[in-house]
Amino acid sequence: MxxxxxxxxxxxxxxxxxxxxxxxxxxxxxxxxxxxxxxxxxxxxxxxxxxxxxxxxxxxxxxxxxxxxxxxxxxxxxxxxxxxxxxxxxxxxxxxxxVNYVVKKTLHAEELRQVWSADPDPVVASASWALTTERVAKKPAGLDLAGLLDVIEAEMKAAPDRLQWAMNHCLAQIGIEHAEHRARAIGIGERLEVLKDYPTPPNCTSPFAPTWITEMVRRQQVE
The missing domain is CATH 1.25.40 (Serine Threonine Protein Phosphatase 5, Tetratricopeptide repeat)
Incomplete structure (x- = not known):
């Protein structure tokens, strides 16, 4: 051929x-x-x-x-x-x-997550947060979840859009997956109000972290 x-x-x-x-x-x-x-x-x-x-x-x-x-x-x-x-x-x-279809499937994901986390370019840094969110859900061992929440609490509100979105996803994932950090994650979301008024279509979950966390936890409990 x-x-x-x-x-x-x-x-x-x-x-x-x-x-x-x-x-x-x-x-x-x-x-x-x-x-x-x-x-x-x-x-x-x-x-x-x-x-x-x-x-x-x-x-x-x-x-x-x-x-x-x-x-x-x-x-x-x-x-x-x-x-x-x-x-x-x-x-x-x-x-x-x-990030999602290529980097996550390679053996370089963890090294790149660490390299990109300190990058001054917020778009590059957002890739690190996406990889961190993946670890929060699938391989949390070794991650300092409380430390991640500290960074999110201090930096997410003023972060540029794409970096803010990635940090918010990580915040929600911590709250969804880790019950011991759930109340703090929801509290951070409520105080910062990031994406609180984001237009969300009917039957879709809002990206506002407190709403997102609460809804996903409810679904897990129903299952």
Whole structure:
């Protein structure tokens, strides 16, 4: 079977571009107009192709980079490559997918979590918080949860949007997963009021940490 070329993929992505989808995405800082369901369908057809994924990433086009993330082999990237890719991830969706679909699946996740935590770039630092949130839920041993709450309490209110969002997610996860810290996590959320008025669609849980924690704990108890 003939190897799929970057040019062929880019041409296909161009045909999937929809102005209305782009308009919605641009409100969230994402500069592409490809429906993500259709993008995933392309990825499913292409399957894993690491060389193609690298070439698509190098185009610096958001839709191509999202596709690259879906067809790459996460463990094929070394630590320095992942660090460079994270810093080059210009848009929120590429950043989010790169952390969740690639970095989290590698052996470099913990080292990068620590490296990124001290980075002066708030977007890079937000990636560290996303990895910390993953550990809070799945591998909390060794984490100083009280210390994390101290940092969140001191810094979340004034943090830039994406860093604030990541810290808030960590706050909620601590409250949901760790009953001994739940009252303090809720109290921090109530005092800081971060995302308290965030517009939330019907049947969706508010990202306001006290509401989020209370609802998720209620669901766990029902189950």
């Amino acid at each position: 003939a190897e799929t070329t970057v040019a062929e993929v880019m041409a296909e992505l161009a045909t999937l571009e929809d102005p209305r989808t782009r308009e919605v995405n641009e409100k969230h800082g994402d500069d592409h107009g490809v429906n993500l369901g259709k993008l995933r369908a392309v990825a499913k057809r292409l399957k894993t192709q690491q060389d193609l994924a690298r070439k698509l990433w190098d185009t610096d086009q958001t839709a191509a980079r999202l596709l690259a993330i879906l067809i790459c082999r996460p463990k094929a990237f070394d630590r320095d490559e992942l660090d460079a890719m994270l810093r080059a991830a210009r848009t929120p969706k590429v950043h989010d997918w790169l």
